Amino acid sequence: MNNSILLLNYSQRLSEERELTGKYPASVDKNDRWGRRVVYWTRDDGFVLASFGEDGVPESSDYGRLIGTMPQEKRRSCGDVDIDTVFNEHGMVSGCLH
DSSP: OOHHHHHHHHHHHHHHHHHHHSSOOSOOOOBOTTSOBOEEEEETTEEEEEEOTTTTOOSOSOGGGGTTOOOOOEEOOTTOTTOOEEEETTEEEEEOOO
């Protein structure tokens, strides 16, 4: 499965959890397409969920600051398997969707 679609599904589940319980989960036990644990930051009003691509190297050291920000069309070629895929409570922040 495409890594972006996988993280999209995870982020939708996080939003559903908040609707049901009133809060986001404290942690997430999910893996990306390459079997690495996705990175998750949360606070009461939002979350950030990230995968660092096939190479596992983050493109940013501060994705946690993206909680609450509106997505900014930062998408690259879907052929770039090393691209970081990042979602927050508003949608995709970085990555590519087919």
